[in-house]
Amino acid sequence: MKLAILGTRGIPANYGGFETFAEELATRLVERGHDVTVYCRSNNITVRDPLYKGVRLAILPTIGTKYLDTVAHTFLSVLHAIPRRFDCILMCNAANALFAAVPRITGTPVALNVDGIERKRRKWSAIGRAYYRLSEILSTFIPNAIVTDAAVIQDYYLKTYRKPSVMIAYGADCSRAGTAAVLNPLGVKPRDYFLYVSRLEPENNAHLVVRAFEQVQTEKRLLIVGDAPYAREYIQELRSTGNPRIHFPGAIYGPGYRELQSHAFAYIHATEVGGTHPALIEAMGAGNCVLVYDTPENREVAGDCGIYFSDVSSLAAAIRRTLDDAPFVESLRSRAHARARALYSWDAVTDAYEKLLLRLSHSSA
Numbered sequence: 001m002k003l004a005i006l007g008t009r010g011i012p013a014n015y016g017g018f019e020t021f022a023e024e025l026a027t028r029l030v031e032r033g034h035d036v037t038v039y040c041r042s043n044n045i046t047v048r049d050p051l052y053k054g055v056r057l058a059i060l061p062t063i064g065t066k067y068l069d070t071v072a073h074t075f076l077s078v079l080h081a082i083p084r085r086f087d088c089i090l091m092c093n094a095a096n097a098l099f100a101a102v103p104r105i106t107g108t109p110v111a112l113n114v115d116g117i118e119r120k121r122r123k124w125s126a127i128g129r130a131y132y133r134l135s136e137i138l139s140t141f142i143p144n145a146i147v148t149d150a151a152v153i154q155d156y157y158l159k160t161y162r163k164p165s166v167m168i169a170y171g172a173d174c175s176r177a178g179t180a181a182v183l184n185p186l187g188v189k190p191r192d193y194f195l196y197v198s199r200l201e202p203e204n205n206a207h208l209v210v211r212a213f214e215q216v217q218t219e220k221r222l223l224i225v226g227d228a229p230y231a232r233e234y235i236q237e238l239r240s241t242g243n244p245r246i247h248f249p250g251a252i253y254g255p256g257y258r259e260l261q262s263h264a265f266a267y268i269h270a271t272e273v274g275g276t277h278p279a280l281i282e283a284m285g286a287g288n289c290v291l292v293y294d295t296p297e298n299r300e301v302a303g304d305c306g307i308y309f310s311d312v313s314s315l316a317a318a319i320r321r322t323l324d325d326a327p328f329v330e331s332l333r334s335r336a337h338a339r340a341r342a343l344y345s346w347d348a349v350t351d352a353y354e355k356l357l358l359r360l361s362h363s364s365a
Helices: 017-031 069-084 094-105 126-139 151-161 206-214 232-239 254-263 278-285 296-305 312-324 326-343 346-363
Strands: 002-006 035-041 055-060 088-092 110-113 145-148 193-197 221-225 246-250 266-269 290-293 306-309
Touching: 002 017, 002 069, 017 035, 017 055, 017 088, 017 278, 017 346, 035 069, 055 069, 069 088, 069 094, 088 094, 088 346, 094 110, 094 126, 110 346, 126 151, 145 151, 145 346, 151 296, 193 206, 193 254, 193 278, 206 221, 206 232, 206 246, 206 312, 221 254, 232 246, 254 278, 266 278, 266 312, 278 290, 278 296, 278 326, 290 296, 290 312, 296 306, 296 326, 306 312, 306 326, 312 326
Parallel strands: 002 035, 002 088, 035 055, 088 110, 110 145, 193 221, 193 266, 221 246, 266 290, 290 306
Antiparallel strands: none
């Protein structure tokens, strides 16, 4: 098939879950003989080589603001895609549902990965939340198929809009990094730090993690890894903690990120909005003990392999438990790794998307 993936910031991944998803899926589809193009934003991708691991890169300009970045780039991407006559387009982000109409008019089928319920994010104004609500509605009839990455989100679309969707989970690399080169520059040692990874936005609750860790007496460190382009004030507030055990190394990707996940004492997942969160699955795949914010989506992923919390005091208690019960921590690490291997393989994810895209391309032929 000749395929396009659009709606992300592009690859190589250097931002978030959608970008990692696009890279992992696109490179595997290429290995299976498909011709794949990933659309990239010029303000996010620094490489200028038109090929990355066999994947074609279409780097287009965008309007780099909080409200226009995604929709402006996706609009340009679908216009660029029309004359290239793709067999099928995989579009990411429910905000882009409206633009699925452009390839549909020309006879190109579209699968839309809606992710989570984006309008619940606190960063959006009333206008932004209203747009996402409208996009949810549009996603139920403009694209040929909806893809959800969690059963909770699948149930939401079915109950709210009576719209069935294809549930395909996110994937994870279930191997541990043997190297630890990134640790020395950060001043930490293996199994001597707690790790938090996310975009530093309020609904991802980094502030809750900081406050909980401040209440725990331990010589271990806390690494708050991540960044966000439109949350400067929030990030400054996080960094204002006077606790010398808490460090903010910024965003880390690639081998360094894998090393951090592989050698953490425990991983703290505090995100409350969205479907399947990549960093949680990746932590489990790396054999981490995971402390997890208690939401239906997060319980769906971690199952009985995590310690759950809902506020500052319960997270502080969870952290203390990991420090006091080494055998329990080891058992959680083993169970989390086994669960990730069984449920969240990138090859299985690729199988499911390949099957869906083949079905859509054949149905439009």
